[in-house]
Amino acid sequence: MKRRFRLIRLLPWVTTIAIIAGQEILARAGAIPRVIPPFTDTVAALWRMLPTEVFLTSLGLMLQQFVTSLAIGVLAGVVLGILIGVIRPLNRILRYVLEFLRFTPSVVYIPILLLLMGSRPQLAISLAALGAMWPVLYQTYYGVVGVSQIMKDTGRVFGLSRSQQLRSITIPSVSPFLATGIRIAAAHALVVVVAVQIIAAVPGIGRDIQGYAENGVFPQMYALILVVGIIGLLVNWLLEMVERRQLHWHATYREKQA
Amino acid sequence: MLTVENLQKTYTSGGKSLEVLRDVSFTVKEGEFVTVVGPSGAGKTTLLRCMAGLLPPTAGTVTLTNSGKVVTSPPKEIACVFQDYSRSLMPWYKVSRNVGLPLDNIIKDKNERRQAVEQALQSVGLDGFGDSYPWQLSGGMQQRVAIARALAYRPEFLIMDEPFASVDAQTRADLEDLILRVRQTAGVTVVLVTHDIDEAVYLADRVVVVSSRPTVVMDVIDVDLPRPRSQVTTKGMPRFGELRTQVATLIMRASAEAAAAQGQTQL
């Protein structure tokens, strides 16, 4: 029983290592095109790159754009989500407009904003903030309208003030929805920031990826891709940890005690 | 005293309207235990939400006779216990916080407040569970937390909406006896809604029998069974049997009338 359990836990690590090893062997044997260098070459390139000023500056710029856009997007999403959740007519009036905007990928605004702003960090931040806002807006909205009638009745019957109801009922009820929204938003924001850097040459890791690709320096290019992937993982892991702590009471995280 | 006078409620949403309460009147005297019994979907929850000031009626009034106050929003004299305890207790707060939250506005002293919470938990047999989360407790225990919260609020009227409908039979009997015991010590007037005829008769001083939708009061029956009540002795009395037959007959007649009315509208 126990051994099998351990085996199952190890399995994803085993497959990961196997895939990397396979890629390494095939690349060294010349069985895959030269544009995909062996994994160890990529890691070696990363290792050489890590302490360089160029890399650290780009990393800093990317993280800064990512964090700023996520913060703006979340804030805007929460405010608007609450507004259309609480003010019913607003929802009805804006419904189709919002639906349309929501499903329009934010990168379509690159050309026009590039004209207006130029290849500056603000371009990546505005577009990523827009991309991050939608999932937060809708999650917040669903959370607000989903607060159970009985819970609302409870707050009123026991004489809770408006602000007490907000603090003790609405915010905790909405928070699991919001947490999901923020995690989706973070993924979107990262995608948009890197994409805008690649497409519009906004300074950051994305622009460097494009630069290395144009010059055929593939190990360095893959090294940066690895960095972006790892950042995505770390962000998700961090958000999950915060969520687990804040929402320990939620059905997903509960531990049944006596 | 609490007076319900010619209460009517018609829901209107999206151009459709649904007449739920047609004409409901009854009174609840100080210290009384009144049960309202009627079929599912009759509008019992609607009635209680109107009584508690949670839902504005279409016509009619609910009055707290002592103060002459007409209930238009939830008054401090009324506390509620809802059927669905899992959605009435806050899963993000521990049991003690659930009970204590409403007291923040009533008892200023922190120590005093903690004592009130402890005392309320004790009165429902949950001392020592203050630091648990509601979802760590069984259904029956969760409903006792909801009762403790209502009692700690020190209301004059305790309004309960099918509070024992979601627990098993044994727990249900225990909770029935619990509520009979605590309302005595707390000196609270109780209005309890149920669709269970046995429960309605067992608990009550008076049973208000309501029809199915659109709801009217069929009859109000005095329950002359001795107190204290006991699950075994009281329910074994011939008089208990007579009363439950009386209530059951009324409800059956209500259903038959409703079915006939339905048939007529179809013709």
Ligand SMILES: Nc1ncnc2c1ncn2[C@@H]1O[C@H](COP(=O)(O)OP(=O)(O)O)[C@@H](O)[C@H]1O
């Ligand atoms: N907010 C509402 N809007 C429209 N119809 C409602 C609403 N609440 C309840 N109803 C309807 O009113 C009827 C009575 O409901 P309810 O008071 O919950 O009955 P009971 O508690 O006796 O089962 C049901 O048919 C229900 O669908």
Ligand SMILES: [Mg+2]
């Ligand atoms: Mg009901």
